[in-house]
Amino acid sequence: MENFGGEIALRLLLLSLFIVCSVWGAELHFDLYKKESSNPSHTLLVIGGVHGDEPGGYFAASFLVKYYDIKKGALWVVPNLNFDSIIRFRRGIYGDMNRKFASIKKSDPDYTIVNDIKKIILNEQVDLILNLHDGRGYYREKWENTIFNPFAWGQACIIDQEEIDGCKFGDLNKIAQKVNSALNNKKLKKNHHAFHIKNTKTKFKDEQMKLSLTYFAITHNKPALAIETSKNINDLATKIYYQLNAIEEFMKILEIEFEREFELSIETINNLLKNDLDYIVINDNIVLPLKNIKKSIRFFPLTERKISFICDDPLVTVVERGKNYVIYRGYKKLTALYPQYFKSGCEKRGMEFVIDGKKEYVQIPSVVKVKKNFKVLASDDIRVNVIGFSKKGVLNENNIEIEKKECQDRYSIDSFHKMYRVEFYKDKSFCGSVIVYFD
Numbered sequence: 067m068e069n070f071g072g073e074i075a076l077r078l079l080l081l082s083l084f085i086v087c088s089v090w091g092a093e094l095h096f097d098l099y100k101k102e103s104s105n106p107s108h109t110l111l112v113i114g115g116v117h118g119d120e121p122g123g124y125f126a127a128s129f130l131v132k133y134y135d136i137k138k139g140a141l142w143v144v145p146n147l148n149f150d151s152i153i154r155f156r157r158g159i160y161g162d163m164n165r166k167f168a169s170i171k172k173s174d175p176d177y178t179i180v181n182d183i184k185k186i187i188l189n190e191q192v193d194l195i196l197n198l199h200d201g202r203g204y205y206r207e208k209w210e211n212t213i214f215n216p217f218a219w220g221q222a223c224i225i226d227q228e229e230i231d232g233c234k235f236g237d238l239n240k241i242a243q244k245v246n247s248a249l250n251n252k253k254l255k256k257n258h259h260a261f262h263i264k265n266t267k268t269k270f271k272d273e274q275m276k277l278s279l280t281y282f283a284i285t286h287n288k289p290a291l292a293i294e295t296s297k298n299i300n301d302l303a304t305k306i307y308y309q310l311n312a313i314e315e316f317m318k319i320l321e322i323e324f325e326r327e328f329e330l331s332i333e334t335i336n337n338l339l340k341n342d343l344d345y346i347v348i349n350d351n352i353v354l355p356l357k358n359i360k361k362s363i364r365f366f367p368l369t370e371r372k373i374s375f376i377c378d379d380p381l382v383t384v385v386e387r388g389k390n391y392v393i394y395r396g397y398k399k400l401t402a403l404y405p406q407y408f409k410s411g412c413e414k415r416g417m418e419f420v421i422d423g424k425k426e427y428v429q430i431p432s433v434v435k436v437k438k439n440f441k442v443l444a445s446d447d448i449r450v451n452v453i454g455f456s457k458k459g460v461l462n463e464n465n466i467e468i469e470k471k472e473c474q475d476r477y478s479i480d481s482f483h484k485m486y487r488v489e490f491y492k493d494k495s496f497c498g499s500v501i502v503y504f505d
């Protein structure tokens with residue numbers, strides 16, 4: 067048997083997570099993840115998701131949070147700046163957030179977010195800022211056609227001006243050149259994916275860009291660039307691949323050393339997008355594996371109308387929709403929870419089980435693997451409910467040996483009918499649940 071509970075808790079502890087909550091305005095606020103080593107060097111701030119319909123940028127940022135370890139220097143990541151727009155796959159549901167950095171009205175729903183990110187940008191520890199985007203077409207200095215031209219944004223490092231005077235890493239053009247040549251010397255998937263430098267010459271030429279995040283940064287003596295992968299590349303993994311390659315080059319320039327948990331290839335990124343085992347822990351007493359989760363889960367036990375959750379994936383969130391709750395990963399809707407409310411007050415943190423003939427103590431919440439059968443050995447004051455199992459005349463499913471074939475497919479939480487909820491109650495209180503995974 068494997069007990070995943072401890073492993074999840076450990077992985078979550080390893081992330082130093084800062085959540086700033088907003089009470090009004092946008093529904094979801096961004097998160098700042100600080101990955102710092104004890105080995106001093108520079109600090110890179112990476113911002114994903116200023117535009118909600120540009121997933122190459124924000125998924126790349128989420129990969130930094132999930133799979134990178136910093137060995138020297140520091141990497142700060144905001145993977146979900148405009149989270150309300152990300153879950154709706156819209157550029158900006160309250161207007162273009164990247165045009166609100168010169169001034170913003172107090173009544174603007176983005177007000178808190180824009181002000182909070184400005185403070186992080188101006189933090190004296192931050193040496194350089196990257197704003198991640200997916201842009202139209204492929205930027206080229208000279209007009210070739212409607213896709214490859216000077217008005218396009220894709221596959222480019224964007225700078226507002228050549229350099230910022232008297233500022234470390236202020237040589238924006240040279241830095242962008244270095245990054246681009248490293249990127250273009252690596253194996254591009256297609257030759258036309260080559261990166262170019264787009265200098266918007268914001269101060270003299272671009273009134274719109276004067277309102278942007280990077281221009282706010284550079285006018286406050288903070289070097290900042292945008293990385294744009296192309297919206298014309300349809301494959302998400304390919305866009306993440308280019309973003310991560312570019313960010314790694316920036317880290318090299320800033321002398322930030324890192325380790326990543328995977329090989330940097332389009333194939334591996336694709337595999338991680340599809341198959342990574344993410345768990346969400348809800349209200350500290352329920353865990354749901356998100357891979358292959360069904361579109362809806364009924365009779366979801368809650369003890370209050372507020373959900374708190376922890377998940378390794380920074381793009382996973384839970385939002386209230388009417389009487390229900392919806393779990394998203396980025397713009398992908400994973401499942402809807404239809405709640406049923408119970409009293410709180412049961413403090414049980416674990417339970418005796420017999421799994422394939424072996425006695426085990428199982429934490430609440432956790433996922434346990436079962437080959438043949440299991441049974442719960444709860445104390446007399448606990449009622450056990452295995453969702454999907456029923457036996458005539460039995461109300462408490464404690465001390466009953468249960469096999470997979472006795473559980474009905476339609477009550478599994480996953481579409482392959484392998485995972486079932488085992489819930490514990492004390493009088494009218496919900497204690498928590500364990501997921502039994504028939505392997």
Ligand SMILES: [Zn+2]
Pocket residue numbers: 117120198199200201
């Ligand atoms: Zn954008």
